[in-house]
Amino acid sequence: MQVLKTKHLGFCFGVRRAINIVLREAEQSGKKIYTIGPIIHNPQMVKDLKEKGIVPVDNVYQIDDGIVVFRTHGIKKDEEAYIKNKGLPIIDTTCPFVKRVRKRAIFLKKNGYKVVIVGDKNHPEVKSVLSYLDNDGIVLQLPTSIKEKKIGVVSQTTQDKETFFNIVRGLIEGVEELRVYNTICHSTEIRQDEAAILASKVDLMLIVGGKNSSNTAKLYNVVKRVQQNSYHIETEKDIMPGWFSGINKIGITGGASTPDHILDIVERRVKNL
Ligand code: SF4
Structure with a gap:
């Protein structure tokens, strides 16, 4: 393999x-x-x-x-x-990328925009940004239209691009003025793009990272759209040998909070199957 x-x-x-x-x-x-x-x-x-x-x-x-x-x-x-x-x-x-989301959101609020944060309302980053708006903001995970004169949009840093763009498209309908800051961080974007490309070239993908990691979960969603045969694992212990029958090429990627030594162990385990 x-x-x-x-x-x-x-x-x-x-x-x-x-x-x-x-x-x-x-x-x-x-x-x-x-x-x-x-x-x-x-x-x-x-x-x-x-x-x-x-x-x-x-x-x-x-x-x-x-x-x-x-x-x-x-x-x-x-x-x-x-x-x-x-x-x-x-x-x-x-x-600093998280501080940028906060800064943009505060700027939008000060300038009369209803602030929309594209992200997960239970994620600490989104809760943090919302708190700096004195909870005067809307968190969206799915496309919807909102009747407002002025809407300003930011994204959670680890948001996946496709969802972000779909939500922005949905907002155009009900609004007079829409101002959008794509605040997805560069590390997230580059990881998602590379993972999607690799997923299209292999028979199976392993996405390594904490089950409580938002960026790993989003990376998994991005990969799964391209390669159905994908698994989100936390460590090498989650690997099932049965997944690999008839598989020639395996792709490995990991979330932004996954330590190198866990990735190395996963790689060694796969090579020794
Ligand atoms: S994923 Fe990493 S680089 Fe991006 S905002 Fe979070 S901590 Fe910063």
């Missing part, structure tokens, strides 16, 4: 930067470090970090000491205010 990989896979710029900053701080300060929610959506990586004293907490209002990390996809405005008021040391690893 031939095994092919996309050129870009695994940690994106934002995740690599966040992990490096936090690991360096853990080593130098020796203090407990709290992240609000998991710093990245990869259970294996979060477990490794916990062993180094970097602990995710669900409720920010429980934090009374240590260093607080603002994770890559941002935190809510009231959470940020709480931590700042407490005077706790902060490490802000919010990805």
Whole structure:
């Protein structure tokens, strides 16, 4: 069997930067470090970090000491205010691409647009952006028309392009003025494009990443449209040998929060089937 990989896979710029900053701080300060929610959506990586004293907490209002990390996809405005008021040391690893979504959304609101965020309303990034609009925004996952004079659109950074463009098309109908910022991040876009191309050349695709990772789930959706024979796996343990009978070419890609060592183990496992 031939095994092919996309050129870009695994940690994106934002995740690599966040992990490096936090690991360096853990080593130098020796203090407990709290992240609000998991710093990245990869259970294996979060477990490794916990062993180094970097602990995710669900409720920010429980934090009374240590260093607080603002994770890559941002935190809510009231959470940020709480931590700042407490005077706790902060490490802000919010990805610059996520800050750009927030900045564009605030700009649109200030200029009289009803803000539409294309994304998942339960994703931390979308919740964060919405909170900076004082929850005065609409989150869309499916095409629909909205009766408004002025609509301004941004996208979750990990949104898939096809869905984003379909939703924008749907909005044109009911609106007098539509202003659109494509804020899908470059890392997401490049991973989706490369994965779709690879999927068209192989008999089976493996998409490696946390089951709770939005960017991996979207990558899987993009690949599945091209190659029905695709599987979203978290680690090599999810691989079923039965998937590979009659298969000659296998493609591997991974989400932006998937560590390199997990990708390497998956590749080795497939090569040894
Ligand atoms: S997926 Fe994009 S926006 Fe998210 S952390 Fe990575 S580079 Fe930043």
